Amino acid sequence: MGKHTKKTDFTLSGRFLAYILSKSCNVKGIRLATSQGEQYIKLARALRPACSEVLQPGTWIQVQGYQKVNTKTGKIKLKAKAIMPALPGGSSSNSNAPVQLFPEPASKTQKGKIRICQKSSCRKRGSQQVFTALNSALQASGQDKEIQLQPMGCVGKCKAGPNLVVLPDKARYTKVKPKNITNILQQHF
């Protein structure tokens, strides 16, 4: 921490507005409408495992975390450590259960499936090469026993092909290239 930075805890209530995504489609933070205006709050790594939207805009939540204040510039950075449900108006709800931000990540031992569209539009856009590259990557890493590769039919997003679905996370990817598969595998398995 720099010598001009002061770190303190904060608790903020407000209405969830939106997830903020990085270029690679990972969730970095959230926007919260509070009584003091709109705030950007970065999420601790444990709170952002996937790019899947579960919180509905308008949901009342209470965010606890810490803030870093630059005593020279007055700039404040907020980082969330826990997100709890709140009652409309912002008071904390009786339930202390953390809000589910994302679907439960699949257990590491659970078998997964990757389905790749093999119909004509996706094939023209390279779905077979993606299939082959995934197959090789799974064999090379020894994951071919746990992760099943399956061709699938058209999912109606032909112009955005090759289309791919990862289960059990139900994550959909479009315009997949062989170079993207390492990231996709790391994200889900």
Ligand code: FES
């Ligand atoms: S051909 Fe692949 S989604 Fe339609």
